[in-house]
Amino acid sequence: MKQKIGQVTPDERNEIQQLFERRNGLNELAKILTPDNDALYQKLVADLGDTSTRFQQWWDRMAVQYGWQGTPTGHWEINFESCEIFLSED
Amino acid sequence: MAKNITFIVTKDCQLACKYCYLVGKNVKERMSWDTAKAFIDYVLAREDDFREESVVWDFIGGEPFLEIELIDRICDYLKLRMFELNHHWFNSYRFSFSTNGINYHTPEVQRFIEKNRNHLSIGITIDGTERKHDLNRVWKQATPDENGIIHPSDRGSYRDVVRNIPLWLKQFPDAGTKVTISSPDIPYIRESVMHLYSLGIHQVNINAVFEDVWQEGDDLRFEEQLMLLADEIIDGGWYQDYACSFFSEHIGKPLDPVRDNQNWCGAGRMLSVDAAGNLYPCTRFAQYSLRSKKALVIGNIRDGIDQNLLRPFLTLDRTTQSPQKCLECDVASGCAWCQGENYDAAQTATVYQRSTAICLMHKARVRANNYYWNRLYRKLELEGRREEYERNKRSIAHQTC
Amino acid sequence: MMQYLVILLDDTSVAYCHCDNPHRERRLIGLDDLRAGILYAMKHNQMLQFVYPDYELPQEYLDAIDSIDHHDIVPFPMQGDVAVLNTVADAAEGAVCVLRTSLKELFAAEAAVADALRRVQRLNVVITDLDTFTDDHLAAYTSLLDRWAALLKEEYLAGRTPQLNLLTDRMMLSAPNHCNAGVENITLAPNGRFYLCPAFYYTHPEDSVDPADIPNAQLLRLDHAPLCRRCDAFHCRRCLWLNQRTTLEVNTPGRQQCIVAHTERNASRRLLAAIRSKASFMPEVDINQIDYIDPFDVKNEF
Structure with a gap:
């Protein structure tokens, strides 16, 4: 069950899309990077933490800015094409 | 980009x-x-x-x-x-x-x-x-030549x-397939697209080859197949969740030599x-x-x-590489070309000579396309569902090659 | 419309443009071919330009040539309408001459060119290794042109008007004046076949053309050259042979041809302004200030 609850600007969409893409990239990189490549591994761990934080901060910031309501069993989703925000019940 | x-x-x-x-x-x-x-x-x-x-x-x-x-x-x-x-x-x-x-x-x-x-x-x-696929897509011989x-x-x-x-499709539910049409394939277009839909492929990207392979009368046979396909998509309600790149509202219009001068x-x-x-x-x-x-x-x-x-x-721009008949064409939009095929078919070694082998096939496609949209919109209007369709219609990925 | 027919009288006829003549063995054009070429030019109202080797032609050839109005392009020291020099020091008083030179030799010949400009009516400098020109040459080429421009300014203000193609052509032009090979002129080679220009004969002898039916002839025209048709380096040769050599397309110049032509264009602009600061000169010509030297870099703004 999905319900549209809002809309963001293209610039705001670009910001979260880039973070989303980066997080996916880091997760897939994590599958092939082993701790023996120490420097790169540390860089990856730090980046994953930073990207995840910024990802969450975007949702928190937008929720306040646009007044989106959540539910205990739902989560927000964005349609990257239309910039629409949906509340999706699990 | x-x-x-x-x-x-x-x-x-x-x-x-x-x-x-x-x-x-x-x-x-x-x-x-x-x-x-x-x-x-x-x-x-x-x-x-x-x-x-x-x-x-x-x-x-x-x-x-x-x-x-x-x-x-x-x-x-x-x-x-x-x-x-x-x-x-x-x-x-x-x-x-x-x-x-x-x-x-x-x-x-x-x-x-x-x-x-x-x-x-x-x-x-x-x-x-199967018969359309196997007409062209065959295994190679076990051993190559010398x-x-x-x-x-x-x-x-x-x-x-x-x-x-x-x-x-389980792994990539939105994936589309690419279908290529050459002269011998024309009689199988309708059944083939419908078959792909029935397999669960929602996006069928289909194009006629750019090479000069077409026989006399192919354009009329092509138009007939596309009209049969249009009828089946409309009558069966497939247009709501499935897309075939042959039918697009943006093709078949004249092009402005300045505003629409970009290379395809x-x-x-x-x-x-x-x-x-x-x-x-x-x-x-x-x-x-x-x-x-x-x-x-x-x-x-x-x-x-x-x-x-x-x-x-x-x-490279559209007008410089196109012959006069293309510049004056009333149904130019959506008529594609392949720069590599242009080069291969050109009289001299240039990328600036547009091959027009596909001309009659494009015009046939435009006629069938016009038929499709006129039929579909009339049906939707009579059913009072035109606005709903406009809101929800599936966007077709722009395919150039 | 084809206005000129160039006839190479011999395989060793003097090269007068960007491309070197690789032929070392004499092969005179057949007398029948020469006569047919002359007849062709007469029937098509084309002005003839004969290009000579460095030896005396047989009398029957000279008689044939003399049967029609024409221009002669000759190797120095032969006498003709245009002399191709071995060295710029050979430039004679009042002469119209061509200096074919490499970039390196051109820089070395700065003083000799300056001397020649005080004598000649016109000096056409043709850079033979133009395709080796890089952005690193720009500063030196600009200042070389500016030094010659300072001399030309004094000559013009003194009432003498020697022409140096690199500097004075652009300031005399209000429309393109390209080579136009294959459009306004065509070449008859010693093998009796037509070519777009001598360079195509020298480098692609298999690519002869029928002047009445040149394949993709539209691509030789300015309106089918996306970069050049909007360019105002009007004096540029827009050499099709160089185009093909550098970009594989006759209608598209390589960066080298563009930046050389624009460096010259801009130097012409400064020369024109310098002359006008002292006297009224060519009021109908306008050369704008631009901030690019390669139209390709601003193609999206065209």
């Missing part, structure tokens, strides 16, 4: 499709890891020269999945290096494949898919019903491909590399793609790109 960068990992394929534009497929030219790595190092070291926001790393053959081990190594190296170099493409990249689907289920390919799931775009080519060139056998490949469609094709903005480390403005300019012209090599992985050789591609 994405940069499209193609690795021609092999010129071998299990199939020897009769309409394939790759006239020089062979078993000899397989890319080595050293060549692939040198190419990647060349590209990633020149971030200032490749400023496109995104990149599509494209793998083509022959059949790319014949080289899955090499591809896996390439993709791992790309991910590592883009991250290590803080390259802007790490935030926006795709690995793209156009495959015949025969090896799709193998453990090697499946492991690769699992590893790169969020960055993959995989299209399996299936041409429609030059290593592969030739077609009588054995169709439909069953070897269709068994992998459910797995593919992306050759020159793309980059391809082959097993020898030669660079091309598009795969279609490699020797194995050309019937009558020499390969148009724009550089190599050792010396880089000769920027002068890109200038014709990057200044």
Whole structure:
């Protein structure tokens, strides 16, 4: 069950899309990077933490800015094409 | 805007499709890891020269999945290096494949898919019903000729491909297939598109070949098939969730010589590399793609790109390459061309002479397309559902090649 | 419309443009071919330009040539309408001459060119290795042109008007004046076949053309050259042979041809302004200030 609850600007969409893409990239990189490549591994761990934080901060910031309501069993989703925000019940 | 960068990992394929534009497929030219790595190092070291926001790393053959081990190594190296170099493409990249689907289920390919799931775009080519598919998409003969060139056998490949469609659609539910129409395929267009829909493929990207293969009367037969297809899509309600690229509201209009003067094709903005480390403005300019012209090599992985050789591609516009009949055409929009085919078919070695072999087929498509939209909109209006359709209609991906 | 027919009288006829003549063995054009070429030019109202080797032609050839109004392009020290020099020091008083030179030799010949400009009516400098010109040459080429421009300014203000193609052609032009090979002129080679220009004969002898039916002839025209048709380096040769050599397309110049032509264009602009600061001169010509030297770099703004 999905319900549209809002809309963001293209610039705001670009910001979260880039973070989303980066997080996916880091997760897939994590599958092939082993701790023996120490420097790169540390860089990856730090980046994953930073990207995840910024990802969450975007949702928190937008929720306040646009007044989106959540539910205990739902989560927000964005349609990257239309910039629409949906509340999706699990 | 994405940069499209193609690795021609092999010129071998299990199939020897009769309409394939790759006239020089062979078993000899397989890319080595050293060549692939040198190419990647060349590209990633020149971030200032490749400023496109995104990149599509494209793998083509022959059949790319014949080289899955090499591809896996390439993709791992790309991910590592883009991250290590803080390259802007790490935030926006795709690995793209156009495959015949025969090896799709193998453990090697499946492991690769699992590893790169969020960055993959995989299209399996299936041409429609078994008889339509097997008309052209046949296995190659067991042994190549003395030059290593592969030739077609009588054995169709439909069953070897269709068994992998459910797995593919499960992994990529929005994936589309690419269908190619040549002269002998025309009688099977309607049944083929409907068959692909029935397999669960929602997006059918279909195009008539650009080569001069058409027989007298083909345009009328083509138009008739498309109208039958239009009827079936409309009467069966398929238009709501399925799309066929033959039908588009944007085709068949006159084009303004100034406002609509852009080139159709992306050759020159793309980059391809082959097993020898030669660079091309598009795969279609490699020797194995050309019937009558020499390969148009724009550089190599050792010396880089000769920027002068890109200038014709990057200044090419629609009006300069088009003959007068195209400039005056009332239904010009949507009439496509392939720069490589233009080059191959041209009287002189130029990319500035547009081939018009597809002219009558485009006009036939426009007539059937007009019929489709007139019928569909009238039906929707009578049912009071036009607005609802406009709101929800499926967008068709713009396909240029 | 084809206005000129160039006839190379011998395989060793003197090269007068960008491309070197690789032929070392004499091969005179057949007398029948020469006569047919002359007849062709007469029937098509084309002005004839004969290009000579460095030896005396047989009398029947000279008689044939004399049967029609024409221009002669000759190697120095032969006498003709245009003399191709071995060295710029050979430039004679009042002469119209061509100096074919490499970039390196051109820089070395700065003083000799300056001397020649005080004598000649016109000096056409043709850079034979133009395809080796890089952005690194720009500063030196600009200042070389400016030094010759300072001399020309004094000559013009003194009432003498020697022409140096690199500097004075652009300031005399208000429309393109390209080579136009294959459009306004065509070449008859010693093998009796037509070519777009001598350079195509020298480098692609298999690519002869029928002047009445040149394949993709539209691509030779300015309106089918996307970069050049909007360019105002009007004096540029827009050499099709160089285009093909550098970009593989006859209608697209390589960067070298563009940046050389624009360096000259801009030097002409400064020369024109310098002359006008002292006297009224060519009021109908306007050369704008631009901030690029290669139209390709601003193609999206065209």
